[in-house]
Amino acid sequence: MGGIGKMTMAQVVYNHKELEGFKIEEKAWVCVSDDFDVLTISKSLIGSLKGSPFFIPIDLNGVQVEPQKAVNGKKFLIVLDDVWEVDYSKWEQLMSPFKAGAPGSTMIVTTRYRYVAQTIRCPDSDTYPLESLSDEACWSLLNEIETVARTKQQ
Known part of the structure; x- marks a missing residue:
């Protein structure tokens, strides 16, 4: 479900x-949505890893070299x-450059669909399905936000 906090x-x-404390040397965030295009996602990852402005190659081979350089030996x-x-072969293609990263490197994938996690072969022990909040929990959260806002005004 959309809007539950993923x-x-x-x-x-x-x-x-x-x-x-985990000594993360490189970080990147990319919004994927409905088109799992390896070239587009890879270009976005390069932009996020390298920052702007940066020349981004136009072919897939060139695009895959850059993230590999960025994460080589780094967490x-x-x-x-x-x-x-996602199609598994496209997933493997996207992930290929990141095998050069240091042990302890992590990828977080948010999705509405359990089959996406299954397709990328994420173990059930590494998935965290979020449930909708109960009405009581929603009211409690809104109350807490209001209390914090009042405290900041004083």
């Missing part, structure tokens, strides 16, 4: 201060947000 949870992890965290569909 991206927010990933953002909390991505921006968490304790990541510094990285990559978020692929809102993946709607």
Whole structure:
């Protein structure tokens, strides 16, 4: 289901201060949505890893060399947000450059669909299905936000 906090949870992890203790050397965030195009996603990853401005090759081979250079021997965290569909061969192609990363490197994939996690062969122990909050939990959260807002105004 959309809007239950998948991206927010990933953002909390991505921006968490304790990541510094894990010595993450490279970070990238890419929103994927409904078109799992390896070339487009790879270009976005290069832009996120290298920053702008940066020349991005136009062919897939060139595009795959750059992320490999960026993560070679380094520990990285990559978020692929809102993946709607994926073919396993395309997934393998996208992941190929990241095999050069250091042990402990991590990729977070957010998706609405369990079959995406199954397609990329994510073990069930590494998936975290989010459930909708109960009405009581929603009201409690809104109450907490209101309390924090009042405290900041004072």
